[in-house]
Amino acid sequence: MIAAGSTVGAPGKNGAVLAALTTDRPGWSVQLLADDGTAIGEQERVDAERIAALETEHHPRWIWNDTLTTYPALLAAGVRLDRCHDIVMTERILLAREGRFGEPAAAAAVEARRLGHPVPEDLAEDLPSAVPVLFDTHTHTPDPGVDLPALVNAYLDQLSRVATAAAGRPGEDIAVDPGALRLLIAADSACALVAAEMGRFGMPWQPDVHDRILTEKLGARPAPGERPPKMAVLAAQINDAFGFPVNPDSAVDLRGAFRRAGFELETTRSWVIKEVDHPAVPAVLAYKELSRLHSANGWNWLTEWVRDGRFRADYVPAGVVTGRWATKGGGALQIPKVVRSAVVAEPGFCLVVADAAQLEPRVLVAVSGDEKLAALAGDDDLYVGLAEIGFSGDRSKAKLAMLGAMYGQTSGEAGRLVATLRASFPAAMACVETAARRGEQGRLVTTVLGRTSNPPSAAWTEIVDTGAGPEASAAVERRGRQVARDRGRFTRNFIIQGSAADWAAVWLSTLRQSLRQVPGAELVFFQHDELMVHCPAEQGEQVARMVTEAADTARRLVFPHGRARTPVRPLVVKCYADAK
């Protein structure tokens, strides 16, 4: 379990609690340290076996520059480690709070340069998009320009900055408890371990089942560059219905075809086309659906991403500004429901699939401290209670209002419903609306654990300032107001989505710790507010309980003062498609 407010665990036998590690060729270099950073013994060139022995003997927190470029090679060598401190990930969190967003986050590398070591440009310019993600687990890439003293300096430097960073900066209102920030750092580091482990183990995936789904929907697998049979039939029907050739893959062509047929469409999105009264419409909609399946999760995806019965994704923990995970390639966070029956536990194993029910509205309850809303939070279905209070029992309206409030909807029915919500729950609404106003002013917002929004770009400031200027034309003024409002919607949602991501990160990393007691159990999937464990069938119920307990721990740690609940719903199944 992650201890809030502490950065290190119990001392090991020899007093060592930390182990700085760099990747060298061949092998690794390690320095054991006490919790104040004092070296214990000598720097050591080590192999995987020695690292495993150090883990057993000292159970240290491993300090390294970047989990995603360090840990996969260790996993490939058969070493699993329990705890780490990820310098790069921590640096991004701290820099954002210090108003130094966008500065190089490779702290150890920066420190190494200060000490006079050469730092290659690619590492020095370590912006989030430039972080090398080496998921080839057999790649063993040395840390260029990073040595053990630099790593230790970077670690101590980061520790010393936590309290100030937690306090934030004058005028920004982003202060959080230092313990919260430490929890965030620990959770993010642990999530990086999860991401590497999950990427290596992979999600059980049966290619024959997937192929059956594709063949059923699309017809036999076509030659490369050809349309699958059922798409070809639909394309022909579309041509017939219009009376002239149309390429349904081309939005330009499709829009032109509808124009010739007398329909002026803003876009060719499916919900727009659905409203058009023309004989081609059903075939167009069917074609779009099949086309999406074929191009995003068709046979090409299957051959590229599924090997040896596993889908191995490249996860990027906290890769999104809000702290949500991202992926590189494979689209692991957009697996369509229609192919989920291909995810099947191995013989003798089961899948424990769990999602957090109505997480975002519950997070709003917690971060806003709205007492009236909190009174509803005990219900299993938050929207039912909400409906009774403000929406004459209409659950769908209550849900729409809540989503509209969190996403910043102002127009249409949802906009009106948000107004109703505001009347009943002023504190909750004030919370999101304050966040929106800060965004409109170009200011920052923070999640509950202290992840801070990125500042607006210079271009944004320019547009907003010009729009507010005395000589602005009506159009320029309108444009300025619009980008300001867009920014407000972003910051409004940031505090909710990001705080939900905080909770989920603690949930995931807490569960990872519990699962060490269950031989054969592996986290195999994580998607924002949902996770999946692959474990021996007889341990399914035990793992399900752990999932629930981890959620409870996460609630206590992340929302210590809140009355919000964060219930999760673990299901023990054979197949992902059965988890509904």
Add this chain to the structure above:
DNA sequence: TCAAATGGCGCC
């Protein structure tokens, strides 16, 4: 001709 932008849609 090639890289970047756009449109569209899957997930939460």
Add this chain to the structure above:
DNA sequence: AAAGGGCGCCATTTGA
């Protein structure tokens, strides 16, 4: 039903 937040990915289109 529509369209507010966050993404990644594909095919097509655009523009240097």
